[in-house]
Amino acid sequence: MTVTERPDIAPNTPPEPKRDRRVGSVEVLALLLIVLVVFRGPIAAKIVEFPLLQTWTTVFVSVMVQAMPFLVFGVALSAVIAVYVPRSFWAKALPKHPALAVPVASCAGVILPGCECGSVPIAGSLIRRGVTPAAALAFLLAAPAINPIVLTATAVAFPKNPEMVVGRGVASLIVAMIMGWLWLRLGKAEWIKLPHRPELEGMSKSRAFFGALRHDVVHAGGFLVLGAMAAATINVIVPARWLQTLADNPWLSVIALAILAVLLSICSEADAFVAASLSQFSLTSRLAFLVVGPMVDLKLISMQAGVFGRRFAFRFAPTTLVVATAIAALTGWLVFS
Amino acid sequence: MNRQAQGVVLLLLGGAVLKASLSDMYLRYVKESLQPFLIAAGALLVIAAVMTIYHDLKKERHEEHEEHDEHGHHHEPRVGWMLIAPVLGLLLVAPPALGAFAAGQSGSAKLQDVDYPPLPAGDPAQISVLDYATRAIFDKGVSMKDGAGQDRKVQISGFLSQGPDGKPVLTRMMLSCCAADARAIKIGMSGRPPEGLGENQWVEVVGVYTAATAKDPVSNNEIPFIEVLEWKQIDPPRNQYE
Numbered sequence: 001m002t003v004t005e006r007p008d009i010a011p012n013t014p015p016e017p018k019r020d021r022r023v024g025s026v027e028v029l030a031l032l033l034i035v036l037v038v039f040r041g042p043i044a045a046k047i048v049e050f051p052l053l054q055t056w057t058t059v060f061v062s063v064m065v066q067a068m069p070f071l072v073f074g075v076a077l078s079a080v081i082a083v084y085v086p087r088s089f090w091a092k093a094l095p096k097h098p099a100l101a102v103p104v105a106s107c108a109g110v111i112l113p114g115c116e117c118g119s120v121p122i123a124g125s126l127i128r129r130g131v132t133p134a135a136a137l138a139f140l141l142a143a144p145a146i147n148p149i150v151l152t153a154t155a156v157a158f159p160k161n162p163e164m165v166v167g168r169g170v171a172s173l174i175v176a177m178i179m180g181w182l183w184l185r186l187g188k189a190e191w192i193k194l195p196h197r198p199e200l201e202g203m204s205k206s207r208a209f210f211g212a213l214r215h216d217v218v219h220a221g222g223f224l225v226l227g228a229m230a231a232a233t234i235n236v237i238v239p240a241r242w243l244q245t246l247a248d249n250p251w252l253s254v255i256a257l258a259i260l261a262v263l264l265s266i267c268s269e270a271d272a273f274v275a276a277s278l279s280q281f282s283l284t285s286r287l288a289f290l291v292v293g294p295m296v297d298l299k300l301i302s303m304q305a306g307v308f309g310r311r312f313a314f315r316f317a318p319t320t321l322v323v324a325t326a327i328a329a330l331t332g333w334l335v336f337s
Numbered sequence: 338m339n340r341q342a343q344g345v346v347l348l349l350l351g352g353a354v355l356k357a358s359l360s361d362m363y364l365r366y367v368k369e370s371l372q373p374f375l376i377a378a379g380a381l382l383v384i385a386a387v388m389t390i391y392h393d394l395k396k397e398r399h400e401e402h403e404e405h406d407e408h409g410h411h412h413e414p415r416v417g418w419m420l421i422a423p424v425l426g427l428l429l430v431a432p433p434a435l436g437a438f439a440a441g442q443s444g445s446a447k448l449q450d451v452d453y454p455p456l457p458a459g460d461p462a463q464i465s466v467l468d469y470a471t472r473a474i475f476d477k478g479v480s481m482k483d484g485a486g487q488d489r490k491v492q493i494s495g496f497l498s499q500g501p502d503g504k505p506v507l508t509r510m511m512l513s514c515c516a517a518d519a520r521a522i523k524i525g526m527s528g529r530p531p532e533g534l535g536e537n538q539w540v541e542v543v544g545v546y547t548a549a550t551a552k553d554p555v556s557n558n559e560i561p562f563i564e565v566l567e568w569k570q571i572d573p574p575r576n577q578y579e
Contacts, residue, residue: 024339024341024342025338025339025341025342026339026341026342026345028342029342029345029346029421032421033349036425036429037429040429043429043430044429044430044431047430047432051436051437051438052438054432054433054438055435055436055438055439055442057426057430057432058365058366058432058433058434058435058439058516059435059439059516059517060422060423060426061366061423061426061427061430061432062365062366062367062515062516062517063515063516063517064423064426065354065357065363065366065367065371065375065423065427065515066366066367066371066514066515066517068354068375068378068379069371069374069375069377069378071378072378072381072382073374073377073378073381076381153513157513159449206388207388207392210385210388210389210392211389211392213381213385214340214343214344214347214385214386214388214389217347217382217385218338218343218346218347218416218417218420219416219417221350221417221419221420222416222417222418222419222420223416223419225419225420225422225423226416226419228423229422231517232517235517236439236442244556244557264517265517266514266517266518267514267515267517267518269514271518272513273513273514273518273520274513274518274520276447276449278447280556280557306416
């Protein structure tokens with residue numbers, strides 16, 4: 001393999017000092033790996049000494065391993081959308097009027113059986129292919145919450161409260177549609193800044209497919225790592241005891257579980273089981289946990305910032321959190337009383 | 338990070354996922370049912386890596402004069418370096434399954450009332466910790482009696498962690514998806530409990546139902562007890578979760 005430095009800055013931007021260095025990323029990578037292999041024993045021994053650090057590593061690795069198939073297949077599907085599905089398909093499949101495209105896209109989330117890690121690159125790919133952002137965002141929010149696998153898991157986790165499944169599906173759909181319509185009214189196109197991807201036009205299909213796959217796995221995957229690290233940290237340092245004190249107040253408990261859903265970043269296929277075990281909390285607050293979790297969490301915010309840009313993520317995520325919490329509280333009040 | 342380095346990272350990541358999923362290592366982190374998907378994802382990553390490196394080398398040989406054009410719009414993601422972290426986690430550190438520390442943090446799980454089929458044949462009857470705990474809490478041990486109304490001997494296995502009163506409890510972690518959602522099932526031990534063992538030591542316990550219970554202060558859920566008749570140390574099982 002040749003290891004020449006390949007500058008990744010456009011010629012018309014001012015050159016960074018990095019360009020002058022002779023060392024390329026492959027050399028840095030090789031050196032890093034050699035150092036780590038040499039010091040493997042001491043590093044592993046050090047980690048075992050600290051149960052907190054060891055548990056953190058286990059949880060971090062678990063979140064990554066769990067998310068990996070969803071990330072890879074989600075990215076592969078988005079590469080298929082980018083390379084093999086013609087632009088004209090989306091024009092035909094979705095209603096012309098954006099306000100109508102939003103509910104259609106929300107309901108289309110039913111067909112994507114996966115968790116939230118896969119839906120971010122897919123939504124990015126849809127926007128690139130000319131789907132109106134409002135519809136793509138509604139799809140992004142709805143898909144991980146209302147697909148059959150997630151709803152089945154919810155039914156299994158709450159055998160005595162089937163209304164939880166209905167509440168979750170309905171509340172999630174409503175939130176996705178509200179956010180889509182809100183985007184139509186308030187959203188600005190310049191907030192979304194999709195990362196540069198190697199231009200796919202004019203390449204052979206297979207090269208374009210693998211180019212898109214590589215780029216998106218590295219990009220979305222890198223942000224997934226940041227989110228997984230944050231989630232593992234919260235998971236390990238926040239003892240469940242703290243939650244006990246919040247559970248007694250009906251309003252505080254809803255807000256507490258909505259925020260906990262953001263911090264824990266549990267995969268939407270598993271969050272129902274965790275919600276079931278938070279038995280000291282009211283059903284309404286646990287519904288908020290289930291509605292917020294697939295739509296806003298640390299790894300999602302990190303991935304959204306990567307795929308759509310920071311200006312987008314820092315507006316979209318807090319708004320979604322507020323809307324999702326409010327709708328979940330309202331739904332819970334209607335369903336469980 | 339240039340494209341060749343990305344190719345190498347993808348190769349390492351795919352290789353690490355394959356290594357974990359083709360051995361029993363993945364069972365420390367996720368459910369057994371995820372294995373085929375992990376293998377497929379790992380394989381796809383390796384293929385993507387090989388194709389990336391292949392296309393990159395081929396292009397370098399044939400299109401050197403287009404170099405500047407090609408690189409005009411590439412700003413390759415720097416965040417890609419982060420992907421080395423899970424590779425290191427899987428290949429170098431390979432952390433063990435969750436143990437006593439996590440069980441102490443999460444507290445015992447809320448269990449669900451289910452149907453109770455008769456215990457499996459055998460004396461003692463081998464059952465899971467979850468099975469024992471639900472039969473003890475909801476069924477008050479009724480389904481663990483024999484025809485004559487005597488408590489049958491049951492055998493359960495788990496690791497030791499600290500219970501509410503400071504004494505060791507028999508513990509098993511339960512996964513629904515991955516270790517991030519793990520919840521602990523704890524069983525207190527009366528009678529002749531294991532002695533002189535450290536936390537995280539796996540033991541196999543034979544005992545009978547007892548009505549004693551305790552409250553887990555962390556989660557406020559009930560911890561059932563077992564009256565231990567005999568115990569022995571064992572190696573951790575293939576799948577440490579239930």
